[in-house]
Amino acid sequence: MSLSRKEIEKVSHLxxxxxxxxxxDAMTAQLANVVEYMETLSGLNTDDVxxxxxxxxxxNVLADDILKPSLSREEALANAPKRxxxxxxxxxxxxx
Amino acid sequence: xxxxxxxxxxxxxxxVQLQTQTKLFCRCxxxxxxxxxxxxxxxCIGMPGALPVMNGKAYQLALRTxxxxxxxxxxxTKWDRKQYYYPDLPKGYQISQFDLPMSQNGHxxxxxxxxxxxPKKVGIIRAHLEDDAGKSMHDEAxxxxxxxxxxxxxxxxxxxxxxxxDMRSAxxxxxxxxxxxxxxxxxxxxxxxxxxGSLRVDANINLHLExxxxxxxxxxxxxxxxxxxxxxxxxxxxxxxxQFELWEERHxxxxxxxxxxxxxxxxxxxxxxxxxxxxxxxSDYRYFPDPDLVxxxxxxxxxxxxxxxxxxxxxxxxxxxxSKYKITSYDTDVIVNQGRDFxxxxxxxxxxxxxxxxxxxxxxxxxxxxxxxxxxxxxEFPVSADSLGDLLNRVSAGDLDNSxxxxxxxxxxxEQESVEEAMSALGIVKVDTSALESLCRELVTxxxxxxxxxxxxxxxxxxxxxxxxRKQNSNANPAEVxxxxxxxxxxx
Numbered sequence: 001m002s003l004s005r006k007e008i009e010k011v012s013h014l015x016x017x018x019x020x021x022x023x024x025d026a027m028t029a030q031l032a033n034v035v036e037y038m039e040t041l042s043g044l045n046t047d048d049v050x051x052x053x054x055x056x057x058x059x060n061v062l063a064d065d066i067l068k069p070s071l072s073r074e075e076a077l078a079n080a081p082k083r084x085x086x087x088x089x090x091x092x093x094x095x096x
Numbered sequence: 097x098x099x100x101x102x103x104x105x106x107x108x109x110x111x112v113q114l115q116t117q118t119k120l121f122c123r124c125x126x127x128x129x130x131x132x133x134x135x136x137x138x139x140c141i142g143m144p145g146a147l148p149v150m151n152g153k154a155y156q157l158a159l160r161t162x163x164x165x166x167x168x169x170x171x172x173t174k175w176d177r178k179q180y181y182y183p184d185l186p187k188g189y190q191i192s193q194f195d196l197p198m199s200q201n202g203h204x205x206x207x208x209x210x211x212x213x214x215p216k217k218v219g220i221i222r223a224h225l226e227d228d229a230g231k232s233m234h235d236e237a238x239x240x241x242x243x244x245x246x247x248x249x250x251x252x253x254x255x256x257x258x259x260x261x262d263m264r265s266a267x268x269x270x271x272x273x274x275x276x277x278x279x280x281x282x283x284x285x286x287x288x289x290x291x292x293g294s295l296r297v298d299a300n301i302n303l304h305l306e307x308x309x310x311x312x313x314x315x316x317x318x319x320x321x322x323x324x325x326x327x328x329x330x331x332x333x334x335x336x337x338x339q340f341e342l343w344e345e346r347h348x349x350x351x352x353x354x355x356x357x358x359x360x361x362x363x364x365x366x367x368x369x370x371x372x373x374x375x376x377x378x379s380d381y382r383y384f385p386d387p388d389l390v391x392x393x394x395x396x397x398x399x400x401x402x403x404x405x406x407x408x409x410x411x412x413x414x415x416x417x418x419s420k421y422k423i424t425s426y427d428t429d430v431i432v433n434q435g436r437d438f439x440x441x442x443x444x445x446x447x448x449x450x451x452x453x454x455x456x457x458x459x460x461x462x463x464x465x466x467x468x469x470x471x472x473x474x475x476e477f478p479v480s481a482d483s484l485g486d487l488l489n490r491v492s493a494g495d496l497d498n499s500x501x502x503x504x505x506x507x508x509x510x511e512q513e514s515v516e517e518a519m520s521a522l523g524i525v526k527v528d529t530s531a532l533e534s535l536c537r538e539l540v541t542x543x544x545x546x547x548x549x550x551x552x553x554x555x556x557x558x559x560x561x562x563x564x565x566r567k568q569n570s571n572a573n574p575a576e577v578x579x580x581x582x583x584x585x586x587x588x
Contacts, residue, residue, distance in 0.1 A: 014380055016181055053174040053196070053385050059393045062152030065116050068123035073133045076141060076247070086132040087244035090183040093232045 003032045102303040102343075104336045105313075106269050107261035110276060111254045112286045113228070113294040114157045119251035120227045121148030121191065121389075126253075128292045132246035140227075140251035142187035147388055150175075154253035155392060157285040158198060158225045159402055161255055164283055164409060165220050167202030169399045174391040175225075178381045183245055184230035192226035192256075194383040198392070199223045204259075204279070205411055206271045209426040218272050219260030228252040249293075255285075261300065266332035273297060273325050274433075278410050282436055290324055297328055300357075302350060303339050313350040314339045319369055321361040331362035335369050413439055421452025430460050438474045441481045448485025451492050458488060462505055470509075479508045486515045495526045497573050527571050535572065536580040539564055540588075550585050558582060 008028045012019050019027060070076075073086070082089040119126055122139035138146035162169060174196050177189040200222040207215035230247040257276070263269045277295065280286045288295045299322070303314045319335055322328045348354045360369040408416075410432050417428045417439070431442050438459075446455035463484070467477060487508070491501045496519070507518035519525075527535075539561045540547060549557035561581050565572040 010380075014179075014382065053172075053391050054387070054389075056390065059391045061149060061390050062155060062392075063123065063149040065118050065151055065153035066123060067117055067125055068137075070124045070135050070137050071141075073131070076133050076136045082242070084244065087233070087246055088133070088183075089242040090232075090245055091243070092234070092241050093183055093243040 003028060003035060102305045102336075102340055104263075104265055104332070105261045105302055105304055106263040106266075106332060107300045108259045108263070108269060108272060109298045109300070110257045110259075110273070111228075111296040111298075112161075112257065112280060112288065114154050114225075114253040114255055115284070115286050116151055116153050116157070116253055118151060120151050120154050120225070120253035121251055122146075124251065126249075128289075128294075130248055132244075132248060135248040136250065140186075141247055148191065148386075150389060150392070151253060154225065155198075156402075157283075158223065158253075158255045159394065159399070160283055160406065161257075161280065161285050162199030162202065162223045163399060163402050164279060164406055165199070165202035165204055165223060165257070167199035167220060167223060169199050169394055170196065171395065172196065172391055172393055173198040175386045175389045176383045177386050178226075178383055180381060182229070183243060184232045184247075184250070186230070186247060186250060190226060190229065191386055191389070192383075193224035197222040197224035198394075204272065204275055206268065206275050207425075208267070208271055209424075209429045212267050213265060213271070216262070216268075218262045218268075221258045221260055223255055223257045226254050226256055228254050266329045266336070269299065269332055270325050270329040273328060275410070277325075278433060282407065282409055297322055297325075299328065299332055301332055301335050301339070303336060303343065305343065314343050315348060315350050315355040316357045317369075318357065318359045319362055320359060320372065321363075323364065327362055327364050330367060331369060334362075334367065335360070338369065407436070417442070417452075421446050421456070423452050423456045427453075427456045427460065431456065434464070434474065441474050441477075444481035445485045445488065448482055449488035449492060451488065454488050454492065455485070458484070458505075462502065466509055478512050479505070483508065483515055490515070494573055494576060496524055496571070497575065500524055500571075524571055527569055527573070531569075532572060532576055533580055535565055535568060536561070536577060536584055540581060540584050547585050547588065550582070551588075555582070 005024060005028045008019075008024055008031060012024070012027070077083045077088065080088045113126075116126055118124060119140055122137050124137050124140055125135045127135070139148055159169065173193065175191050176194040178192045178194070179189040181188060200220075202220035202223070203217040204220060205215065205217050207213075228249050228251065230245055230250040233244045233246065259272065263272060277288045280288050280295075286294055290296075299319045300316055301319060302316045305312050305314070317335060317339065319331050322331050342348070359372045361372045362369050413432050414425070414428045417423060417431065418425060423431075431439060441463075442455060442459050445459065446452040449455055463474075463477070463479075466472075467474065484505070487501055487504055490496055491498060496504070500522070503522055504515060504518045504524065507513050507521060508515065511518070511521075513521065543561060543564075546557050546560050558578055558581055562574045562577050565577040566574065
């Protein structure tokens with residue numbers, strides 16, 4: 001299976017990556033290689049292998065429902081590119 | 097809307113906020129109404145390297161709900177990243193469940209006491225546990241082009257309950273929501289406050305039509321932005337009518353050209369649905385298992401333990417009240433809808449006065465009205481169920497009539513008096529039978545006209561004697577006076 005340049009454009013848009021034309025060309029070739037490499041896995045017989053949802057063999061890691069201190073608002077907003085006294089500010093959200 | 101020409105098909109997606117102290121994957125508070133951005137941490141605002149840990153309580157509440165909805169609980173469940181960009185989603189993905197939800201294939205039974213629709217079971221496709229997004233606010237006051245983002249709600253545990261498209265009218269959809277909400281309240285898993293967003297409803301609706309070319313379906317519309325059950329009912333009625341008109345006009349079919357699924361929002365002021373802007377490529381979520389979370393394994397034994405420990409739920413309580421206390425399904429519905437404490441209060445009153453119907457009437461009229469006027473809950477009600485039962489018992493025994501009993505009740509509530517105290521304060525004593533008989537005999541003798549009327553078959557004329565008896569002795573029980581007077585007249 002190979003990837004088309006169109007698919008790469010779509011994926012980069014979904015990931016909000018702005019790639020230049022040469023970058024898109026490079027990505028198309030490189031990602032196609034990655035996908036092709038993974039394709040070799042489909043040659044394996046997995047009939048007797050249980051599907052795996054997690055690489056480690058642990059489950060049921062659950063925390064007690066007990067409050068811990070949150071960040072102060074100043075700490076929380078410290079990295080915001082744009083903010084006011086209380087909130088993050090972002091370009092207007094449309095459609096709601 | 098019911099209409100001969102089409103059948104309405106409705107499925108509902110309900111998001112319920114689970115009642116935990118802390119968020120699903122971090123230990124920030126879930127309390128509503130805190131100042132913006134004061135309940136966040138690196139996990140819920142998506143800082144690189146922060147690691148989520150599942151809230152055990154949230155999982156248990158979700159499990160309890162799924163079991164109560166008769167869902168299958170798979171032994172193995174996991175969480176996935178649902179990826180999209182939106183300003184209120186700081187991680188860039190929602191942690192949800194994709195192919196292996198924690199529960200599936202359940203049902204919820206609905207019925208209507210007034211018979212608007214036949215009782216039915218609405219299938220539950222799945223109920224899964226996921227985290228909530230933040231809140232975006234438009235800064236209209238400053239008329240700036242920005243939106244303001246408050247991330248306090250980000251990461252709050254939600255149970256998404258997805259029904260089968262089994263509902264056939266807006267009334268059925270509303271009944272499903274009411275029953276679901278009642279169940280959630282009885283399970284004590286959510287406060288279900290729609291104003292605070294603890295319960296949110298999206299609906300999928302389309303129509304099935306019989307045409308000369310066979311059965312066809314209209315394109316599915318997802319309706320959002322409905323802020324009350326009444327709004328859901330109205331929006332769905334409106335939408336069914338709109339789709340039918342559109343069908344008549346343009347004949348667009350589900351899956352045909354222009355027949356893809358669209359999203360519309362309910363405008364409660366104008367009472368119409370309007371098209372909503374679709375989030376760009378929103379359907380391409382690229383789910384994959386969240387590597388930061390490990391799966392949860394729930395053994396059958398544990399599921400059975402949860403099932404055994406469920407308290408009695410609304411459907412079972414309705415059946416019990418109807419069969420044990422001989423009250424109508426309408427009456428049971430009113431009582432059960434008030435919540436578990438009210439049901440317990442009812443049962444105590446009914447048991448103690450031995451008359452389920454009388455207890456039901458009193459609770460639905462006097463008690464509910466008093467609670468409403470005083471803005472009290474049944475737990476705060478100063479008249480105990482035992483003393484109300486005592487009062488009603490005396491009414492049943494003929495010690496006092498219903499209208500005097502209401503005066504006693506009012507003193508019991510206002511002065512916090514016992515039945516005895518209130519009765520003696522009102523001068524209510526039971527008139528003994530011989531005194532009542534001699535009073536009646538005097539009245540019969542003094543009122544030959546009434547006697548003649550009664551003898552001619554105008555039995556309502558007896559009312560005049562009851563009135564006079566009450567004037568002479570306010571404790572005279574009207575029913576008793578009537579019975580005795582009629583007996584005397586008959587023996588004349």
